[in-house]
Amino acid sequence: AQSVTQLGSHVSVSEGALVLLRCNYSSSVPPYLFWYVQYPNQGLQLLLKYTSAATLVKGINGFEAEFKKSETSFHLTKPSAHMSDAAEYFCAVLGGSNYKLTFGKGTLLTVNP
């Protein structure tokens, strides 16, 4: 069985500052990993995904994430936060043959002017 832990339910940064959202996973098989973003009262939109190719994955809106097997982590970063980045972010893992994604509980990102 797989699981996802997102450290910090709420992260607050200043505009222009580094964004770091943490995600640790457990999986009994090599995982596929995803980051999704959700704006209020909307569905989830894919930011980026890791599917066992390059360990540094670039996504939309300037976000990237690095897969570190030794740390079982897949942290999401962006060098400079923008006001429009304020949203909730979800990490998810797909492991095994059942094709079900397991989601973390989400991290709400606030960007202060």
Add this chain to the structure above:
Amino acid sequence: DGGITQSPKYLFRKEGQNVTLSCEQNLNHDAMYWYRQDPGQGLRLIYYSQIVNDFQKGDIAEGYSVSREKKESFPLTVTSAQKNPTAFYLCASQNTGELFFGEGSRLTVL
């Protein structure tokens, strides 16, 4: 434009009434999912279907029912047996692991 369409976006119902949420996709994906979202709890899987005429219970299926008569459609019924139905409901389809989400339906039971 390909995607997932959920309706209605907002729905109000009285306690004891069954409610059906619509989910339609034109992405030609075999697998479809229903999730429930509550503040601070992330997404919890209600039901999923990997092929027409077949579906499986997720982690919180009690009080819900689904059907999958067509590839494009996966409606969710919230029955009167669901003790706390007020929530945001998300439908998704899946291709090579990635989920594609609709815009969600917010159900409020009065």
